[in-house]
Amino acid sequence: MRTSLSLRVLGVLVLLLCPFVYGFAQTTDLHRVSNTPRSDGNGYVMRYHLSAPVDSFEIIQPAPDLIQMTLYGENIDTTGITLPEQSNILQEVRLYKLKYGYGVDIYLDENIYLKSNAYFDQNGKDILVNLENSSQIELERYAQQFLAINWYEELVEDDALNVNPPDSAPVSASYNNVKNKLRFDKIVIDPGHGGWDPGSIGYKGVQEKEITLAVGLKLGEYIEEHLPDVEVVYTREDDSYLGLAELGHFANLAEADLYVSIHCNSFHNPYVRGAEVYFLGLHKSDAAFEVMKRENSVFKNEVDRELSEEDLLVYELAHSGYIATSEKIAYMIEDQFKNRAQRKSRGVKQAGFQVLFEASMPAVLVELGFITNPAEQRFLTSEYGQSIMASALFRAIRDYKVEYEQKQAYNVSSN
Numbered sequence: 510m511r512t513s514l515s516l517r518v519l520g521v522l523v524l525l526l527c528p529f530v531y532g533f534a535q536t537t538d539l540h541r542v543s544n545t546p547r548s549d550g551n552g553y554v555m556r557y558h559l560s561a562p563v564d565s566f567e568i569i570q571p572a573p574d575l576i577q578m579t580l581y582g583e584n585i586d587t588t589g590i591t592l593p594e595q596s597n598i599l600q601e602v603r604l605y606k607l608k609y610g611y612g613v614d615i616y617l618d619e620n621i622y623l624k625s626n627a628y629f630d631q632n633g634k635d636i637l638v639n640l641e642n643s644s645q646i647e648l649e650r651y652a653q654q655f656l657a658i659n660w661y662e663e664l665v666e667d668d669a670l671n672v673n674p675p676d677s678a679p680v681s682a683s684y685n686n687v688k689n690k691l692r693f694d695k696i697v698i699d700p701g702h703g704g705w706d707p708g709s710i711g712y713k714g715v716q717e718k719e720i721t722l723a724v725g726l727k728l729g730e731y732i733e734e735h736l737p738d739v740e741v742v743y744t745r746e747d748d749s750y751l752g753l754a755e756l757g758h759f760a761n762l763a764e765a766d767l768y769v770s771i772h773c774n775s776f777h778n779p780y781v782r783g784a785e786v787y788f789l790g791l792h793k794s795d796a797a798f799e800v801m802k803r804e805n806s807v808f809k810n811e812v813d814r815e816l817s818e819e820d821l822l823v824y825e826l827a828h829s830g831y832i833a834t835s836e837k838i839a840y841m842i843e844d845q846f847k848n849r850a851q852r853k854s855r856g857v858k859q860a861g862f863q864v865l866f867e868a869s870m871p872a873v874l875v876e877l878g879f880i881t882n883p884a885e886q887r888f889l890t891s892e893y894g895q896s897i898m899a900s901a902l903f904r905a906i907r908d909y910k911v912e913y914e915q916k917q918a919y920n921v922s923s924n
């Protein structure tokens with residue numbers, strides 16, 4: 510399937526206008542609460558996966574091992590919700606349906622000291638709960654300022670909805686909706702640069718944007734042919750340009766399962782060659798920083814935006830759940846480049862690409878090779894070379910999809 514971006518934008522505009530048309534009829538679907546270690550090792554991040562933003566929320570921590578949240582919104586639907594499993598961090602998550610929304614109790618293990626605060630994700634819908642490593646003394650002092658809420662005084666129904674996932678997830682129509690969300694069925698292909706932005710200029714004047722488009726379209730064709738249940742969304746299908754800031758925005762709107770940004774490298778030394786795969790992260794090496802500066806340069810010229818420490822923290826939280834997935838896919842692609850396509854590999858690296866920052870989903874950026882190296886330039890401008898690279902990407906994505914869906918099927922059936 511191929512979705513035209515302009516139609517998609519139109520559709521999104523219609524969706525955005527809907528609340529004004531239908532008033533309060535729209536429901537907010539809370540289908541999952543997940544918990545992931547923060548990629549910087551400083552704690553954990555919980556994500557409330559929401560189909561639309563709640564009106565507002567509050568978070569308190571009246572005891573070191575109890576976090577209480579209030580989600581305000583008249584039509585929050587939690588049917589079939591998946592909650593994080595009990596672990597040595599998390600004892601239990603309990604939901605209470607209130608007159609004005611939902612109350613949530615999060616019971617932490619009593620031997621662990623995590624201080625909580627919460628943010629709206631940059632996608633504007635999900636809520637992120639930052640659980641940051643703390644000490645017993647600090648946490649006890651912090652908890653003293655809060656009075657625990659007794660949800661039973663505010664309940665709609667008589668008893669609490671104890672939605673402990675393994676036994677009691679109700680099977681209903683929306684259960685299937687939830688199940689569909691667990692499928693890997695949408696991918697964003699981003700052929701780097703385009704329009705007035707040629708990207709790197711290589712040997713014999715070849716432009717990066719031409720190669721990235723050719724390989725991106727081939728990859729899309731392979732996916733459409735061999736994985737017909739996967740929808741392909743392109744950030745561009747011709748020689749047009751989309752600003753990097755817009756790219757990430759589109760990607761979020763598309764709610765895809767993976768974002769693949771395709772690029773080619775350049776260097777002043779023509780002997781340097783090889784493919785690289787990047788995934789998002791804040792722990793960048795100096796070499797990765799150089800590539801990052803180049804690939805981000807378009808963005809920096811356009812919008813001079815300084816990221817505050819709080820921005821970076823929210824980024825870190827927002828992406829913690831995706832970083833492990835992105836890293837896994839990055840290694841699967843690198844393996845294909847190296848062992849199946851027989852390309853020289855420069856490895857998997859972590860960097861803070863703007864385009865990956867903006868995408869609230871697993872995201873990788875591939876550098877197919879150096880177009881300043883004559884041999885790689887010839888390979889990457891040839892039909893043959895482009896097919897090889899596109900099919901290497903395709904195989905990695907197909908293998909990941911199979912693995913992902915097997916895992917999800919296991920999770921669903923073990924409920």
Ligand SMILES: [Zn+2]
Binds near residue numbers: 701708709717772804
């Ligand atoms: Zn590039």
